[in-house]
Amino acid sequence: MSSNDAFIDLLARAKGASRALATATTAEKNAALEELARGLEAAIPEIVAANELDLRRGAEQQIGDGLLDRLMLDESRIRGLAAAVRDIVALPDPVGEVVRGSTLANGVTIAQTRVPFGLVGAIYEARPNVTIDIAALALKSGNGAVLRGGSAAEDSNRVLVRLIQEAMTRAGLDGDAVQTIDEFGREGAGRLMRARGFVDVLIPRGSAGLIATVVQESTVPVIETGAGIVHVYVDASADAEMAEAIVVNAKTHRPSVCNAAETLLVHRDAAEALLPRLLAALTERGVSLSGDERARAAGAPSAASDQTWATEHLDLAMGVRVVDSIAEAIAHIDRYSTKHTEAIVTNDFANAERFLAEVDAAVVMVNASTRFTDGGEFGFGAEVGISTQKMHARGPMGLQELTSTKWIVRGTGQIR
């Protein structure tokens, strides 16, 4: 059943193969993942060579050091990918788990049971590691995957997708379940967003602009991920040493990722004792600080604007504001938060509980670094992304978030 449309043919092949994958056993899926880990290690020279083509093109197009670093695959990173795939082998298979169930008064039994979504679409940019992460998680959860990895990583992704397909074939599964649509360019991305009926869920990973486009244009259900304007609020009663450790870690441990802090809010009663110390520690680590009037008085070199609070810097920049109360901190967060992760540092029990209850975000924290919002840290293994929406999945998404459910009903002839 081939049409004149290569794109539809590809989706139909992936859809057909994903049906068989939905009923594959855990042992079969794990065997394919083991094959993939081995295949990645065996193909290191080939992957590096393909990646070098991407890197050269990226350098010519001056895409910037940050993007080039994300794009780069060397032997050590490829071995890391293989290890991540093996970690997924060790995770429990979510498919078949009975979420809840009961026997009705008339003897009919009902069991809500996890099933794969079917075919998962992913749109991302210049991150070939995401190709392996998402395909491996999709495979383990019994889903097919249609991947749009973007032109910047096209050569790397072509090799990686072929390795995934080959690993599945070696394990006796249908490799057609995983496909790249990079060859169809931007038009392919647009068609993927409208492939309702073929694609069951679409996951964009990348810039706020990419995610906004997918949300606007997609008729396929979308799980939003990513953008993080993350706040750390240092309350009046905060321990000075703990506050410094958390603020420095949240901002500087890995500033380019979504769980890194972007804004520091400090209660005025802590400002005098604490703020100079916090600002000095951040400055020492190369953070460029923009503050409101009171933060400038305490040492922030430049002036913050409304734009400062509304920006996900993703580098060593941070806005600093002194607030008069926890209510003012929560109001600031409410206005600027992307509802990813929000943290309070405090020793006041009531304030901690109030912050946890009132702040609306995927993850709310007391006295811990925002860097803990991560599938690996939460024990999920590799993560699909961090959902910042409220439907279906919220926060780090692992295998379970790649499943739907189905009610299985068994009777002996009951009618109403």
Added chain:
Amino acid sequence: MSSNDAFIDLLARAKGASRALATATTAEKNAALEELARGLEAAIPEIVAANELDLRRGAEQQIGDGLLDRLMLDESRIRGLAAAVRDIVALPDPVGEVVRGSTLANGVTIAQTRVPFGLVGAIYEARPNVTIDIAALALKSGNGAVLRGGSAAEDSNRVLVRLIQEAMTRAGLDGDAVQTIDEFGREGAGRLMRARGFVDVLIPRGSAGLIATVVQESTVPVIETGAGIVHVYVDASADAEMAEAIVVNAKTHRPSVCNAAETLLVHRDAAEALLPRLLAALTERGVSLSGDERARAAGAPSAASDQTWATEHLDLAMGVRVVDSIAEAIAHIDRYSTKHTEAIVTNDFANAERFLAEVDAAVVMVNASTRFTDGGEFGFGAEVGISTQKMHARGPMGLQELTSTKWIVRGTGQIR
């Protein structure tokens, strides 16, 4: 903070009030529901009078008997609504439930905890009972609700929403959390679909056309409900009496609802012995039958077309097809199903398990009537609708499906 835009003002009021509702106690929410049940009973004459205006307008506009019946509220139905509200009081509050949690190796504790969505939007048509069902379920689950009940039920809904607001106020909650936008007409419905940031989830209930429009136009996340092209497949080994009882019940018990069967598939080996009996039983109850060639030979009076299989009749019409195998039955279902409910009648264990595993629908059944796909039957109390999508909720949606989650993280200064 009033703008020049009455619609935005209304959404902002609902959003503000829904925040307070999110942290209301179960006792407070139950008190408001008790007040609502009493308020409905006390206002029976007023509700009936308002409903008569809607009914008169509907009759003038010749909207049809089925719609008029759905629109109608009399004393008995209003008492039924009050009873349904009291049933919701008795249900457990989903808010605050810890779905899963653990203590990480470093001592940080994480707990995924149910929270209200925030503000739930609903678009439906000519069913004033849905106003009470959805508002009561939203209230119990800590959500505000913005309701677009349609012009046909405008007078009834205006009174019902006022009663809800008054009941909340009497119980000390902010009645602004529940609003109707009927006064804004069709434009209001369109704006509700684009009210991203105000409305957290949108639930359309009604015709396939309405649902398709909402899915296409909405930028707010949507939970699709409803359309049911439901099949009953009678396998070769089916018990004749059981097959007849289930087929008749699935088709005729309440043909206007989404879990009623639309198509009967019969294995050829059962056709000779069973089909005449099934067709006679259906005909006797007024079902008009369209069959394929073999079903016509067994007594179906008219010829089925592709259109027959693709139609949700919602009345006493049914398509009948004889298939050569369970595989052919599954393939037919796969092609025409709206993924609502699919049933097999069989005494063959392997076929039962195969049907349950391979058919992709919210609910798959063996030897039970498709009429059991219902929140009340499943023990959820009143239902928000029946989700036919795979994200977030699938099948009958109760209180739990009106919640999201939030990860609560507590540390003692941990960093990465």
